[in-house]
Amino acid sequence: MVVIPSRKSLATHPEMVWVQRKRFVGWACSECAWEFNPSEIPAGNTLAEIRLNYELERDKKFASHVCAEHPSVQSKRGQQLK
Ligand SMILES: [Zn+2]
Numbered sequence: 001m002v003v004i005p006s007r008k009s010l011a012t013h014p015e016m017v018w019v020q021r022k023r024f025v026g027w028a029c030s031e032c033a034w035e036f037n038p039s040e041i042p043a044g045n046t047l048a049e050i051r052l053n054y055e056l057e058r059d060k061k062f063a064s065h066v067c068a069e070h071p072s073v074q075s076k077r078g079q080q081l082k
């Protein structure tokens with residue numbers, strides 16, 4: 001039998017999270033300071049198309065960003081225990 005290791009045991013991978021800050025509202029990375037800033041209004045004839053293109057670009061940029069290149073300022077505080 002082959003035991004497949006759980007994917008959860010692999011290194012933590014970042015998640016895309018919705019954030020609302022004073023200077024930025026939108027999608028950001030949970031592990032670094034990366035934020036999704038659409039460079040232009042996505043193409044599309046309908047709201048659904050625009051939204052789809054927006055999400056495609058967002059997912060593409062999120063997948064291609066490198067956390068190490070966007071150091072998070074907040075990480076200085078360390079993790080807080082609850
Ligand atoms: Zn990141």
